[in-house]
Amino acid sequence: MPSNPSLQPRLHSSPLASGGTPSEWVRRFADLLPSGARVLDLAAGGGRHARLLAGRGFRVTAVDRDAAALATMEGVAGIETRVLDLENACWPLDGECFDAVVVANYLYRPRLAELFALVRPGGLVIYETFMLGNERFGKPSNPDFLLRPGELISCLPAGWCVIAFEQGEVERPAMIQRLCATRSAEPGRLPRPV
Ligand SMILES: C[S@@+](CC[C@H](N)C(=O)[O-])C[C@H]1O[C@@H](n2cnc3c(N)ncnc32)[C@H](O)[C@@H]1O
Structure with a gap:
């Protein structure tokens, strides 16, 4: 902690003090959530x-x-936390x-199928993670942690509709795949342009 108190407000408002800078993808599609929505931040x-x-x-x-x-x-x-192992034999969010x-x-x-099952009809999944090709840039490089091309779309269960999907190299540099999808047969609203 800095001894100069004038530095403290800046420290508290830094991305580190707040868990890091949120992804633009999550920020953008969070606009689609209804007021008072109950949201799970998984991992x-x-x-x-x-x-x-x-x-x-x-x-x-x-x-x-x-x-x-x-x-x-x-x-x-507004945040409730739960310490859970999401990779146990027993799925800890069953029925939620x-x-x-x-x-x-x-x-x-x-656990991808269980993850989608957590969403109520009409609800959303907002997902962003690394994909194959990221090993050129660093970690994660284990293919178990890297999506295959198009994988997030291909594992969407029946009765879901894609709102937006992107995959490719980003500036960091990294290889990223991103999905926003709704548990609905019909396309939903799009977020405001940024
Ligand atoms: C790269 S961090 C991402 C954290 C956060 N989602 C973000 O984007 O800032 C991966 C997270 O997955 C969590 N994680 C890894 N394996 C897990 C498991 N078996 N059960 C629950 N969480 C796990 C780690 O503890 C870590 O917080």
Whole structure:
């Protein structure tokens, strides 16, 4: 902590103090959530998206196996945290239902079907993570953690509709895949242009 108190406000408002800068993809599609929506931030880490969403008035459940990361959200209004292992034989979110599930920089293929099942009819998945090709730039480089081309679309269950999908190289540099989809047969509203 800096000894000069005039530095402290800047530190507190820095991306690090708030779990990091939220993804533009999540920020953009969060616009589609109805007021008061109940949102799951899956593998939330330090909660950059949980904080963004709670700041917009949504009721957020942030789950992760890292208790210390979740503890940084203690006392943040609108966020409930749960320490969960999402890769256990027993799925810890069985029977739960959310208006939206947000996932960033996390992939565990064996639970993708359960993840989509957490969304109520008419709700959203907002997903962004690394894809094959990212190994050229660094980590993650294990193919278990890298989506295959088009994979997020191809694993959407029946009865879902794609709102937006992108894949490719971004400036960081990194190879990224992003999906926003609704559990509905009809395309939904699009977010405002940024
Ligand atoms: C790269 S971080 C992403 C954090 C956050 N979603 C973000 O984008 O800032 C990956 C997160 O997945 C969590 N994670 C990895 N394996 C997990 C598991 N088996 N159960 C729950 N969380 C897990 C880690 O603890 C870590 O917080």
